[in-house]
Amino acid sequence: MAALYCMILSGKGAAPGAAVGSIFIYNDKYIIPAETFIEEGQEQSHLDKYFSVRKLAFEELEKIRLSMQKIDPSKADIFKAHQEIVEDIIITEEIPAKILNDRWAGDWAIYQVYETVLTVLKQTSDPLISERAVDFDDVRALLLKLWYGQNESPLASLKEPVIIASRQLKPSDTAGLNRDNVLAILTEEGGITSHTAIIAKSYGIPAVLGIEGLLGFVSQGQLAAVNATEGTVILDPGEAQTGEYKRKTCDYHRDRTETETFRKGEAYTSCGQKIEIGVNISGANNDELYAENYTDCAGLFRTEFLYIGRNTLPTEEEQFAVYRKVLETFGKKNVILRTLDIGGDKQLPGLDYKSEENPFLGNRAIRFCFSNPDIFLTQIKAALRASVYGNLWLMFPMVSSLDDINTAKDFTEQAKDELKKEGKEFAEVKTGIMIEIPSIALLSDITVNKVDFASIGSNDLCQYMCAADRINSAVESYYQSYHPAMFRIIKNVIEPFNNAGKPISICGELGGDPLASPLLIGLGLRKLSMGAASVAGVKRAVASVSVAEAQEIAERVLQFSTAAEVERFLSRA
Numbered sequence: 268m269a270a271l272y273c274m275i276l277s278g279k280g281a282a283p284g285a286a287v288g289s290i291f292i293y294n295d296k297y298i299i300p301a302e303t304f305i306e307e308g309q310e311q312s313h314l315d316k317y318f319s320v321r322k323l324a325f326e327e328l329e330k331i332r333l334s335m336q337k338i339d340p341s342k343a344d345i346f347k348a349h350q351e352i353v354e355d356i357i358i359t360e361e362i363p364a365k366i367l368n369d370r371w372a373g374d375w376a377i378y379q380v381y382e383t384v385l386t387v388l389k390q391t392s393d394p395l396i397s398e399r400a401v402d403f404d405d406v407r408a409l410l411l412k413l414w415y416g417q418n419e420s421p422l423a424s425l426k427e428p429v430i431i432a433s434r435q436l437k438p439s440d441t442a443g444l445n446r447d448n449v450l451a452i453l454t455e456e457g458g459i460t461s462h463t464a465i466i467a468k469s470y471g472i473p474a475v476l477g478i479e480g481l482l483g484f485v486s487q488g489q490l491a492a493v494n495a496t497e498g499t500v501i502l503d504p505g506e507a508q509t510g511e512y513k514r515k516t517c518d519y520h521r522d523r524t525e526t527e528t529f530r531k532g533e534a535y536t537s538c539g540q541k542i543e544i545g546v547n548i549s550g551a552n553n554d555e556l557y558a559e560n561y562t563d564c565a566g567l568f569r570t571e572f573l574y575i576g577r578n579t580l581p582t583e584e585e586q587f588a589v590y591r592k593v594l595e596t597f598g599k600k601n602v603i604l605r606t607l608d609i610g611g612d613k614q615l616p617g618l619d620y621k622s623e624e625n626p627f628l629g630n631r632a633i634r635f636c637f638s639n640p641d642i643f644l645t646q647i648k649a650a651l652r653a654s655v656y657g658n659l660w661l662m663f664p665m666v667s668s669l670d671d672i673n674t675a676k677d678f679t680e681q682a683k684d685e686l687k688k689e690g691k692e693f694a695e696v697k698t699g700i701m702i703e704i705p706s707i708a709l710l711s712d713i714t715v716n717k718v719d720f721a722s723i724g725s726n727d728l729c730q731y732m733c734a735a736d737r738i739n740s741a742v743e744s745y746y747q748s749y750h751p752a753m754f755r756i757i758k759n760v761i762e763p764f765n766n767a768g769k770p771i772s773i774c775g776e777l778g779g780d781p782l783a784s785p786l787l788i789g790l791g792l793r794k795l796s797m798g799a800a801s802v803a804g805v806k807r808a809v810a811s812v813s814v815a816e817a818q819e820i821a822e823r824v825l826q827f828s829t830a831a832e833v834e835r836f837l838s839r840a
Contacts, residue, residue, distance in 0.1 A: 273503045276478050279743075280498035281457070281464035284473030285515035286450035287492040287504070290485045291429035293422060293436070298415060302379075303372035313366050313373035320373075320413045325353050327409065331443055335469070336554045344549060344572065345438050345462055352406045358384065374414050381407035401462070405437035425449065430493060432485050438462040446470050450516075451493040453500060455481045458743055469800055471523060475500055529810065530803035531561045538813035542788065544806060545603070545796030547774055551589045556596045558799040565602040566796020567662075567722065567774040568593060570646070571609060580642065586649035594657025601658045603722060603774075603796075604650055605701065606675075607642065608632045608664045627736065632665030637674060647682040651693035659696045662722060666700040666707050672717045675700075701774075703727035708756050712763040722796070723760055725775030729753055747830035748777055749837070754790065754824055761791040772796055781808035782837045788814065789821030 305313055332346035352358075358380055365376040381403060388400040422431065422444035431449060433440075435456040441463050449472055457463045457476035467474035473495030484502065485491070492501040492512035501508060534542040545566020546558040559565075573581045573589060594602055610631025636643035650661060663675040679698060686693050702708050703724030714721070725748065730737045732752055735745035747753075757773070764771035772794035777783050779797025781804040787795065788809065797805060812820070820840050827833050 273501050273505065273508070274484060276475075276481065276484060276500040276502065278453070278475040278478035278481075278498050278500070279459055280474075280495045281459045281461070281476045282452075282467035282472060282474040283496045284451070284471070284519045285492075285494050285496070285512055286430060286473050287509055287512035287516060288428055288430050288450040288490070290432050290453075290487065290489045290491050291425070292482065292485065292487050293431050293433040293440070298411065300372070300374040300378050300411070303375050304370050305366075305372050307370070310367050310370060313376075314363055316414070317362060317366065317373045317377065320377075320410055321353060321359070323413050324406070324409050325350055327413070328353065328439070331439060335466070336552065345465070349402060349406055349409075349438065352403055353410075374411060377407065377410050377414065381410075401435075401437065405439055408437065409439055422449075430491050432481055434482060436463045438466065441466040441470075446472065451475070451495060453478055453481055453485075453491075453493070455479065473519075526803045526807050528803075529806040532806065533563075534806045534809045536788065536809055536813055536817070537811065538815070540788075540793070540814050542809045543772075543794040544802060545772065545774070545794060546802065547779075547796055547798050548593070551592050555799070556593065558802070559597050559600065562600075562799075562802060564600045564796075565593065565597055566772055566778075566794065568602050568604045570605060570607060574607065574609065580645075583645050583649045583652075586646060587652050590650055590653035590659075591656045594653055594659060597657055599658055601660050601697075603660045603662050603699070603720075603772075605662045605664055606633070606650075607636055607646055610635045627730070633663050633671055633675060634665065636678075637671075640678070643678055644682050644685070647679055648686055648691075651679075651682055651686060651696065652691055654694040654696050655692050659694070660720060661696050661698045662701055662720075663698075664701040664724070665703060665727070667704045668706065669710070669713065669717060671707075672700060672714070699770075702760055703775075704731055705756065708760050711760045715763045715767045715769060718769075720770040720772075721760070721764060723757060723771070723773040723775065723778075725753070725757075725773055725777040728756070728775070732756065748780075749783075749830040749833040751824070751827050751829070751833060753777075754786065754821070754833070757787075758790045758821075758825065765791050770794060779805060781805050782834075784808035785812040785817045785820050785840065786824055786837060788812065789817035789819070789824075 328346050328350045332343045332350070335343040335346060361380045362376045365371040365380060366373055371379070385400050385403055388403065422440055425445045425448040428448045428450050430451045430453060432453045435454050436452065452463065452467055452472055452474040454463060454476045455478055461476065464474060464476060473493055475493060475495050475498050478500065490503055490509070492504040492508055494515070504512065534544045536542065543563045545564045546562040547567040547569070548555050548558070548565055549569045550572045573586060590604065610629065630638060650659060653659065661679065666672055676698065683693065697719035699718045699720035699722065700707070700714070701724045702721050705728070707714060708728065726737060729746060729748050729750070733745055733747055733750060735742045737746045761771055771792065773787060773792055774796040777787065778795045779801030784795065784805050785808060795805060823836060824833055827836065
């Protein structure tokens with residue numbers, strides 16, 4: 268019998284798709300240990316158990332990391348960061364000290380030492396640092412579960428397909444779930460940039476996050492229909508609605524299957540215009556480099572992974588070996604190596620950082636490199652040496668002026684001079700910039716004469732254009748990637764590069780957004796770079812339009828005045 272009424276809940280559509288099924292309420296709380304002290308002589312047994320649990324936690328995270336590596340290598344770094352927390356030097360010294368010196372029980376020591384760290388993280392005014400609290404809390408939960416012998420999450424052993432409803436899902440919860448039996452994910456907390464959103468997208472699981480009061484409205488086993496594309500959930504849907512959502516679910520899965528058929532082919536518009544598809548890579552493991560088989564280039568090679576999560580800086584030889592591997596893998600295809608983009612939320616070990624009120628507007632990326640010349644020169648020399656093994660393009664991030672370009676070029680020439688004196692070979696490479704600051708974007712007609720190529724970093728460009736921190740949930744609504752001003756300034760960047768016959772691409776989130784692909788082609792882009800998971804969808808979107816149709820779309824969009832208008836139009840185009 269159909270329900271007499273139904274309730275509609277709203278949240279943020281974080282991973283697209285539709286589903287209908289029974290609610291499974293997941294309580295992510297773990298046992299909070301009591302303040303317990305141990306008898307003299309028991310210290311060693313508690314200490315041994317802590318080290319055993321810590322080892323198990325590291326191994327468990329490694330299993331999750333390797334599993335994620337096969338699905339979306341760029342997201343595996345989430346769990347590498349968790350492994351680093353498990354082995355954090357201060358924590359791994361403080362917990363044994365509390366057990367040995369103060370005779371705290373091991374579980375109480377784990378809980379309380381992490382609680383001290385969490386308190387500091389949550390009180391900071393920097394949202395990037397405060398959001399790290401989720402990661403530390405996740406690691407603590409894993410350690411305590413292992414301490415009590417609770418090895419397996421209920422989400423890993425689901426017996427039938429369900430819609431998960433929870434206050435929040437920690438990264439290990441999401442990565443460890445039984446994907447075959449998860450129809451959708453609903454949470455009270457989290458946004459479109461959260462770990463849950465990132466992993467749900469990688470798994471292809473529809474997700475609606477940030478549903479206020481969710482657990483107060485749902486009950487175990489309750490029927491629900493989810494439209495994650497629109498961010499809505501219908502509780503107790505009627506027969507007609509249930510049937511409609513079952514059809515939507517089938518349509519969604521059929522669409523995903525059809526999309527995947529585009530992955531291995533080349534990208535051509537319906538009128539035969541070739542669009543170059545690049546892949547963004549964040550490491551040099553074989554799983555991630557496999558994308559070379561179905562892409563035209565490495566449109567963005569992030570190098571931060573070489574520096575983060577270690578106590579020493581990578582040597583020139585270490586960097587050279589990694590860069591060489593990537594270049595050899597891509598062969599004649601160009602690899603755009605972005606020099607160190609550190610600062611803001613990413614810091615290097617062993618360096619004395621000055622506290623900054625606005626780290627994303629501070630001494631980061633190319634500015635950091637200029638103020639640390641030894642680090643910068645070492646990286647450039649390693650990259651240049653590797654250039655003889657492939658087709659290297661060197662790109663400098665966060666450039667804001669022509670002075671920055673000139674200074675970066677001076678460093679490159681200095682690196683070449685040093686290599687010549689050392690008798691080391693290198694090839695001539697293209698040098699370019701990442702256009703992600705409005706000041707340099709508005710000077711594109713002049714900048715084009717100073718560089719060999721450029722790539723638009725849409726994430727930071729949007730952040731700086733809209734004056735909205737892109738990972739601060741409090742201003743999430745102000746970060747509008749479809750803001751009309753974005754496309755006007757992108758057009759302003761593209762035209763002079765196309766007129767000069769110099770390569771111009773885009774490598775931010777917009778580059779991997781199938782909805783935006785026709786628009787970007789219409790604005791003049793012929794090279795898009797993205798995460799491996801987005802390649803098939805973008806190639807399908809490219810094939811759906813001719814250049815003339817794409818240009819018509821661009822002309823219409825440039826006349827709109829709000830992001831909502833742009834999104835509605837693109838959704839119907």
